[in-house]
Amino acid sequence: MRNLKIKIQYNGANYCGWQKQPDSLGIQGTIEKAIYEITNEEVKITGSGRTDAGVHALGQVANFKLNSKIPADRIPNALNAKLPKDIAVIECEEVKDSFHARYSAKGKRYRYLIYNSPYRNPIYKDTSYHVKYDLDFNKMCEEAKSLIGTHDFKGFMSSGSSVVDTVRTIYDVEITREENLITIEVEGNGFLYNMVRIIVGTLVDIGRGRIEDNLAEIINSKSRSKTGHTAPAHGLFLKKVDY
Template identity: 65%
Template sequence: MRNIMITIEYKGTNYCGWQIQNDRTSIQECIESAIYKITNEKANVTSSGRTDAGVHALGQVANFYTNSRIPVDKLPGAINSKLPDDISILDAKEVDYDFHARYSAKKKRYRYVILNSKYKRPIYNDFAYLVKYKLDIDKMIQESKYLIGEHDFKGFMSTGSSVKTTVRTIYDISLKKEEDLIILEVEGNGFLYNMVRIIAGTLVDIGRGRINLSLKDIIESKNRDNAGHTADSKGLFLKKVYY
């Protein structure tokens, strides 16, 4: 029995998210189906974390166990031949038997893309959150720095998630403007449900002048009502998982 770690890129637009659901197509279902077609084994593919409907991945990581003797360097091509065009296995490695894509992860990096344009841009329809209002990017950058460090991010979590603690550590955050695109990247040891999307929405509301509180005060309040809206899922990318 081998433990295989795979790195996956996918466009989440047409899926209900990572996790298998009875009535809608998921990323996990597609990958498990593809593995079955090439190995004749029902593999349980475990990811580093669930992504929601519409969320994309540049470097999702998952693992599964198999008795198949297909050489590991041949697995990506074999699995990809059974996958739809919007999901791709980029790499496969044989890892220690006790490696777990979720529990072995040390940190993750997410990217969030905002299209700050007066008009819609069809090329970005599935990959960026359209914000038509003028944004104060300098203020957004200045406020974003308060997120760095260990904090209780209770105010940046959507309801519907049960966690032991809402304390998380943000190691790095960057916000830059490239023509009409504002690109936010956040790296941390873990993220609460919708945390990155709420951070993005809060920064947008600060940039619009809809929120007058400092981000520092919002964090310290631990109150979801003080933070901004939850930004659209289509602007979110899981960029990299670190082990």
């Protein structure tokens, strides 16, 4: 069997998340259905990780095993003809049998969009977090520098996770602003459950003046009670996966 690697983009607004659910519409199951329609083969695709309900992707990666001889470069167009308009396969290549979309990953980069204005913008309603309060952008940028490096991010993990090792390495944090749109990008070797959304919520609370402790102190506390709120899912994008 061939091992095929695909790159996927999707707007997650209408889905329960990446993972296939028996009674809900997931990205994984939707793509598996499209593969069956073009190949008549039932496959299970493996993603680089799960994205929650409402989360989007610019560069989700998945792999699956297939007997069909359809050339890899023809598979994106074939799948996109069957997929709904809010999901697109943009790359496909045949890879070594040992490649695993999740376990072969070396790191990920996430993007989060904040629409910072007193009034909501309907264009960004499904793809950004509307924050109507004034934010100290410079302070947010300065405090975010403390995220870079290897730290125990236990305080930035939502309850319900079974992960024991909460040490992660953040390689880069980039925050930019263009008019009312603030973009936060975070790249690291791995992320805890809701870690990026809690980072964003903490930076927003710092920017609003609701949190007075500096971010380095908050990280060192390892306490969820010291970090900020969990930013909503619909502002989050999985931008890329590194292998």
